[in-house]
Amino acid sequence: MTVSESHYTRPSSGTDTILEVRNASVSFDMERGESRVLDDVSIDIERNEVIGVVGESGSGKSMFASALLDAVPDPGITTGDITYYPEQGDPVDVLDLSKQGLKEFRWEDVSMVFQGAMSSFNPVRKIETHFVETLDSHNYNVDEGMERTREILRDLYLDPERVLDAYPHELSGGMKQRALIALSLVLEPEVLVMDEPTAALDLLMQRSIIALLQDLKERYDLTIVFITHDLPLVADVADRVGVLYAFEFAEIGPTDEILEHATHPYTRLLLKSTPNLESPIEAMRPVEGSAPDPVNVPAGCSFHPRCPLADEQCEATDPGPYEVDGDHHVHCHHWEDAEETIPMVDSDIDQYDDVALATTADQSSDDPVxxxxxxxxxxEKETGFFDFFSDPDxxxxxxxxxxxxxxxxxxxxxxxxxxxxxxxxxxxxxxxxxxxxxxxxxxxxxxxxxxxxxxxxxxxxxxxxxxxxxxxxxxxxxxxxRRVKASLEEPLRRWNDELDGNDRTQRILSLLKHVGMEPPEDYIERxxxxxxxxxxxxxxxxxxxxxxxxxxxxxxxxxxxxxxxxxxxxxxxxxxxxxxxxxxxxxxxxxxxxxxxxxxxxxxxxxxxxxxxxxxxxxxxxxxxxxxxxxxxxxxxxxxLDADRGxxxxxxxxxxxxxxxxxxxxxxxxxxxxxxxxxxxxxxxxxxxxxxxxxxxxxxxxxxxxxxxxxxxxxxxxxxxxxxxxxxxxxxx
Incomplete structure (x- = not known):
């Protein structure tokens, strides 16, 4: 069944909404037309939950995060309604706040952890200075705030004195990211928005920070919005997952429901395309096609050009949301058929056995290349002026x-x-x-x-x-x-000087076609x-x-x-x-x-x-x-892709x-x-x-x-x- 507009009203009992988003859109005026990078999004974020927001690059994830804080960069325009419900006091219309009101709201109520920890810190100032300036600019007691800082850093398995006395470049990527999380928590916000906070980190650091989030949530009474392109990453920690496609939510539901019973074709194809350690190798398939241009989003369901279930209704009518089960909602006319039409393991999977894959034995020659x-x-590590007389590390x-x-x-x-x-x-x-x-x-x-x-x-x-x-x-x-053609001609000129210009072009066109860049005549001039x-x-x-x-x-x-x-x-x-x-x-x-x-x-x-x-x-x-x-x-x-590993x-x-x-x-x-x-x-x-x-x-x-x-x-x-x-x-x- 289709969900009525009443679904989007703030619940009077049973749940406690902290952020309410209604018909939020973000657009930029461009020479070739209006670029809508967030399109009429509505969602309730509940107090003390962790909600994962997942999508491909360019799907609108970062714009959704920026919209929650009314921090979309100029000349972007944010419309719709975003309401913050503090634990005490009146609701706050985020998009109607003054400059001073936004300054307080962004640190004291809703705080942001950005993707690039290094770019978030001033490279010529020590980490301690960033905390002191943040506390001072918000009229917090600096001594009390720094004591809280040390407590948070210890909770993040960092040595407070060492970290605070360091410059950003003196810390590893994982240490900088945790220091940034500590900075975002120092003013005791209720909501923490994390925009790809672990994207630049390796697996052990990613998993360690994910494991820390649940403890931080309970210890500091937080609501967390975790934005990522990697669905398995939030499986351990998120209570709910929202899947963004083409600047709007395609599916929202409890994490275990999304992982085990996704009902939107895009979500199911996204899960099938995700490399993991448990699924058969040959069951992993890429999502065919590409995401739409924000200036030219298809009419009807924006996923229909890539969807195996699409029909005339999908091309003409924007779907849903449809209620799947309680808190699980999907924007797809044919959601009831998705699980059968797009199985996670194809019916011919029995053919995908070890024989079909290359084997290590007898694969290599006797003589190594x-x-x-x-x-x-x-x-030798670079040394400073005062280390001139000491041996370099x-x-x-x-x-x-x-x-x-x-x-x-x-x-x-x-x-x-x-x-x-x-x-x-x-x-x-x-x-x-x-x-x-x-x-x-x-x-x-x-x-x-x-x-x-x-x-x-x-x-x-x-x-x-x-x-x-x-x-x-x-x-x-x-x-x-240099155009693609010029970049690719260079090795041919050097190593295949017997080829004339036409032969080189034909070889390049053939290879572009071989790797799926069609029509190659178009790509060669880009x-x-x-x-x-x-x-x-x-x-x-x-x-x-x-x-x-x-x-x-x-x-x-x-x-x-x-x-x-x-x-x-x-x-x-x-x-x-x-x-x-x-x-x-x-x-x-x-x-x-x-x-x-x-x-x-x-x-x-x-x-x-x-x-x-x-x-x-x-x-x-x-x-x-x-x-x-x-x-x-x-x-x-x-x-x-397992919600029970936490x-x-x-x-x-x-x-x-x-x-x-x-x-x-x-x-x-x-x-x-x-x-x-x-x-x-x-x-x-x-x-x-x-x-x-x-x-x-x-x-x-x-x-x-x-x-x-x-x-x-x-x-x-x-x-x-x-x-x-x-x-x-x-x-x-």
Whole structure:
């Protein structure tokens, strides 16, 4: 049945609304027409609930957050009604507040945590100064406020004195984000709006902050609006979820209902497209098509051009909302048919067995393309003027790694930010010279070749052509002043000078079509800023492939993309591997993406921690039978489409990674490992066989049933308090 307008009136009993949004819209006047980036949205946010707001990039999530605080940047115009109901006092019309009233409302009643913690802090002022200025500008008692600040920081597992005395750049990303959360809570607001607060963080830090939110909610009596593009991320913490599509809510309901019985076709397709550790690999499918332009949103249901259930009614009439069950509402004429028409696992799923996927065995040749032997990459940290006479700290970004990459191979490097993944990858493709050990291409030390002391069988140009990189941010790797055609012609001119202009153009058009950029004649004349993130990544991939490389370092190639696009991009990478017979060295912080890539290519997952590979093996062993406690922690931290995981005890002692300039003795993970014993502090474990699978190895004493670990004493917790605490941000990956 359709929900009447009375559904949107404030309930008189049974619920307690703190924010009431009615027909809220945000629009910008543009030369090509009105851009409506929030379209007639209505929702009630209840006191003391956590509501997750989920959607693709450009769906209106951030504009919804800004509208709640009447903080839409000029020249945007916000219309409709947004009412705040304080626990005591009269309702507040947010859109009618004065400048002074808004200043008080935005910090004291509703506070905001932004995505970029670094950009939220003044880089030349200490963290303490930000708190003092905030308290002072709102006429709060500074001494009492700073005492509250210290209490909040302790609740967030931070050392208050150290954090307050630091500049922003001296804190890791996770520490800055938690400091920003503390700043948003210092004036005791009732509502905390969090706009992608964990997007720039790795999995362990994401999961740790998510776990903290429930405690913060109860301790500080908060209502939390958590905005994200990643639906599994809020499964643990949200009471309700609202799914935004094309600037309006497509579906709103209790979290478990949305995850288990979504009724909007878009929500169901979004769930199917989300890489995760539990679903069959071949059940994951991308959402076909693309989101609409805000200047030209389709009439009727805005999702109908992409919807398998769409008919004439959908094209003509804007749907709903329809009541599914109690608090579960959906904007779809055919919601009753969605679950049957779009099953989460397709009827032919029985065909998706292990035989259909690549296998690790016999996938690789005997001779590696690239071989790393005991590679070290150590950096000296920059020192200030007063440190001139002291020895510089050394960051051990990579410390004793040996790894072979074979023909048509795929190795996925997984780990936290600062663990050395990207540095290791760049070293493997000759973009970073090691400070110890050797890197060989086809048996030839590449840095001997670079220095002119090689055997002469391989020249440096061949190595540079054979070892390529695709960067995480394709937009910054493409020249903004050159059209797609010019960017792609450059490698062809250099390496295929026998081709004339027409041949080059035809090859480029063919490849654009091959990666789904149609019509290619249209895309070839565009500049990078005229492409979406996914399209920019496709162009970057084509440019690398035009070199006919033997190994490509793909540095977080899908992390900047929407969840709905990740499977599509990973499938494209796999198709290109088949077409060009290349090998991949992937860098990822996400085990779900690592599993997808490694499982479909017959590759391996290598888990990296503080410059060392602590476990490596086929994806099924790494995911289903992890032997190293750090791998187990990453497994725990990986978001799942399961609303019942919140009670799991974290398999880790500490949130923050140790200082890479002073790594712990023995096993480097022992300061965070709940299984560590005294022997782990004193001895460095070798890479032991971890299972019956020959290629599965882990650097953990627990894999050895007769090791002295089993008779060693447990580590004294007090000893760990002073070990491995980072004094500054961790090194770049």
């Amino acid at each position: 690239v071989s790393l032997d005991d590679v070290e990459v150590h950096f 050394v960051v051990r970004a990579v410390d004793g790694v040996s790894l072979d990459v074979y023909e048509n191979d795929a190795v996925v490097l997984v780990g936290e930010s600062g663990c050395g993944k990207t540095t290791l990858g760049k070293t493997a493709v000759g973009l970073q010279e090691p400070t110890g050990g050797s890197v060989e291409y086809r048996g030839e030390d590449i840095w001997d070749v670079n220095a002119g002391t090689g055997s002469g069988d391989v020249d440096w140009e061949t190595i540079r052509r054979s070892l390529q990189i695709v960067h995480q941010d394709p937009g910054s790797s493409l020249n903004p002043h 500049y990078p800023h005229q492409l979406s993130g996914g399209e920019q990544q496709r162009v970057a991939l084509i440019r690398a492939m035009l070199m006919n490389p033997e190994l490509i370092l793909a540095d977080e190639p899908v992390s900047a993309l929407d969840v709905s696009l990740r499977v599509e991009m990973m499938d494209l990478l796999i198709r290109l591997q088949d077409t060009f017979d290349t090998s991949y060295l992937f860098v990822s912080h996400d085990l779900s993406n690592a599993r997808y890539i490694a499982r479909k290519t017959g590759g391996r997952i290598a888990v990296v921690y503080l410059g060392e590979i602590v476990e490596i093996g086929p994806p099924e062993q790494i995911i289903n039978d992890p032997q190293h406690p750090y791998t187990q922690a990453l497994r725990w931290a990986t978001p799942e 009670a799991e005890e974290p398999p880790i002692r500490k949130i923050d990674i140790p200082d890479p300039t002073d790594p712990p003795s023995g096993c480097r993970y022992h300061t965070r490992c709940p299984e560590a014993r005294e022997v782990c502090k004193q001895q460095t474990p070798d890479a032991y066989a971890a299972s019956d699978e020959q290629s599965h190895r882990a650097t953990c004493f627990r894999t050895q049933p007769d090791h002295e670990y089993w008779t060693s004493s447990p580590i004294d917790e007090a000893d760990l308090e002073t070990v491995g605490a980072p004094d500054a941000a961790a090194s770049d990956d």
